[in-house]
Amino acid sequence: MPVRTTDSSVSGRGRGVGLGLALLSAVAFGGSGVAAKPLIEAGLDPLHVVWLRVAGAALVMLPLAVRHRSLLRRRPGLLAGFGLLAVAGVQACYFAALSRIPVGVALLIEYLAPALVLGWVRFVQKRPVTRAAAVGVVLAVGGLACVVEVWSGLGFDALGLLLALGAACCQVGYFVLSDQGSDAGEEAPDPLGVIAYGLLVGAAALTVVARPWTMDWSVLQGTASMDGRPVAAVVLLAWIVLVATVVAYVTGVVSVRRLSPQVAGVVACLEAVIATVLAWVLLGEHLSAPQIAGGAIVLAGAFIAQSSTPSKGSGKPVASGGPERELSRRGTSA
Incomplete structure (x- = not known):
């Protein structure tokens, strides 16, 4: 006899896939700094590394942009917003904040984004959020403060803090815009097309800021040092473009559509933990006890937030998306 698949099993599988993609996105994004730092130490300007990252990824995704060119007519605002906020704005x-305040402080402020996403969902979209999602955000931000050891660089620079807060707001745009159209069924904009055009728009905007024609291109022909080991610069650049950008954005956007902006935002806090661990392993930057404890707290916050999906028909706030949203709507109709 045919096997009947229950709504709860479909919901669970959808959330599991979403969490797996969110974790893969965090790993991919977290590896960008480990590959970029040797290039910067070899002589490339940080903004030039960012431009190479985005422009290279835009070139890789160009065939998909051609394939989904109808998005230019259907969703021009979404494409422009994603490119300017989620790609160029964050970077x-x-x-710019790093030039004025310590890395740890800038990173912590940028990853206030999950808390800002909760505020957006609750007060702008007028949608309820679960208590578990809020607790997860608080734990993740607190653990992140330990990971980046924020107390080691508490110098006050108003402009630097505002720039870091601007990065956080742009990251909110990444999560919110990634969720656009997730409940539109077949009319939803294809995430690959959105990412492709977002990267093209971001590359164009960053070209004005980074001025790549002033870059020392000879650096890419040599090697860079990764904890004393020589690595071809072009290999590091390929990692940044293909994994830390293309794979990271694709898995990140798809995970937001399967989960929700608030839950995916908390899981994204793992990026800082992963980046710190990779720097420990590959660059010899050792972890302290507070950093290890902070990483555990971030993991706990992400676990609490992702488990905040209520049962169907419970009438509780919904903090997840994708299949769960469809099931919630069917339960309400029933």
Whole structure:
């Protein structure tokens, strides 16, 4: 006899896939700094590394942009917003903040984004959020403060803090815009097309800021040092473009559509933990006891937030998306 698949099993599988993609996105994004730092130490300007990252990824995704060119007519605002906020805005604001405040402080402020996403969902979209999602955000931000050892660089620079906050707001745009159309069924904009055009728009915007024609291109012909080991610069650049950008954005956007902006945002906090661990392993930057404890707290916050999906028909706030949203709507109709 045919096997009947229950709504709860479909919901569970959808959330499991979403969490797996969110974790893969965090790993991919977290590896960008480990590959970028040797290139910067070899002589490339940080903004030039960002431009190479985005422009290279835009070139890789160009065939998909051609394939989904109808999005230019259907969703021009979404494409422009994703490119300017989720791609160019986050990168430009974050690197500008680094020139004025310590890395740890800038990173912590940028990853206030999950808390800001909860505020957006609750007060702008007028949608309820679960208590578990809020607790997960608080734990993740607190653990992140330990990971980046924020107390080691508490110098006050108003402009630097505003730039870091701008990066956080742009990251909110990444999660919110990634969720656009997730409940539109077949009319939803294809995430690959959105990412492709977002990267093209971001590359165009960053070209004005980074001025790549002033870059020392000879650096890419040599090697860079990764904890004393020589690595071809072009290999590091390929990692940044293909894994830390293309794979990271694709898995990140798809995970937001399967989960929700608030839950995916908390899981994204793992990026800082992963980046710190990779720097420990590959660059010899050792972890302290507070950093290890902070990583455990971030993991706990992400676990609590992702488990905050209520049972169907419970009438509780919904904090997840994808299949769960469809099941919630069917339960309400029933």
